[in-house]
Amino acid sequence: PALQRLSVAMADDVLEAAGAAAASLVPSVLPHMLAHTMAHMGEGKAARRKKKKDYMGFDFDDSEQDEEAMQDEEDLIEQVAFATGKLVQTHGETYLPHAESMVPWFVDRMAPANPPALQRLSVAMADDVLEAAGAAAASLVPSVLPHMLAHTMASDLELRQASLFGVGLCAEFGGASFRPFAPETLLRLETVMQEEDARTEDKASATDNAASSLGKLALHHAEAFTPEETARMWSSWLAYLPLESDVGEAVVVHKLLCRMVEGNRAEILGPANSNLPRILSI
DSSP states (O other): OHHHHHHHHHHHHHHHHHGGGGGGGHHHHHHHHHHHHHHTTTHHHHHHHHHHHHGGGOOOOOHHHHHHHHHHHHHHHHHHHHHHHHHHHHHGGGTHHHHHHHHHHHHHTTSTTSOHHHHHHHHHHHHHHHHHHGGGGGGGHHHHHHHHHHTTTOSSHHHHHHHHHHHHHHHHHOGGGTGGGHHHHHHHHHHHHTSTTTTSTTTHHHHHHHHHHHHHHHHHOGGGSOHHHHHHHHHHHHHHOSOOSOHHHHHHHHHHHHHHHHTTOHHHHOGGGTTHHHHHHO
């Protein structure tokens, strides 16, 4: 560990001194720095717990320090997740193997035993990788999607929204890796969208993401469903529009609607174009 810390410190100094000239070193050096950071997260909290317990054999309650340690860990995870997403975005498939090697660490923190903040940040990291890498990251779907599906009804609404967004990315880019999850995904998305308070101010953004993901499910995995189920998906999707809370997803969804109308897609236009009045009202 001491040698690792020395190596990371040296890399910090080199990158700081060289500035832009060291840009070519980033893809090879930064993964090790991030891995080192992740490997040592929680060490301070663990050491402090041991010190408290060792003192005269008592385990003193120090919830305030524990809260500070948790906040520190959340801040670090957020920075690691942001850096990972940016590296995949800027270096593409070149960096993807490094991102994939970090996924198990984040998947562990998506589990319900972790605080919602850690779950949310870990799901967001997976979202960033999937969004940046696209179909190249399809191999991640079997690891991250079960957790995302489990969080689609989370009481933490930011975790819910991040998970519903991630479900759509998995449907869009997962290909054959996603196919076994298609039936459960439909059930989860319909459950979210059918909640009585689905479009209230608090839940509207998350539900917008559910609707967006439903469209991606119907578009990319129609073969996983019966014709009746596919028709029901498009009907539910169209009935939910327009999206009014999540502006980013609204752009994506409404562009898809325009493309489908331009393409004369019968599943949207309906028998004898019967859905046109509804579409024009959107």
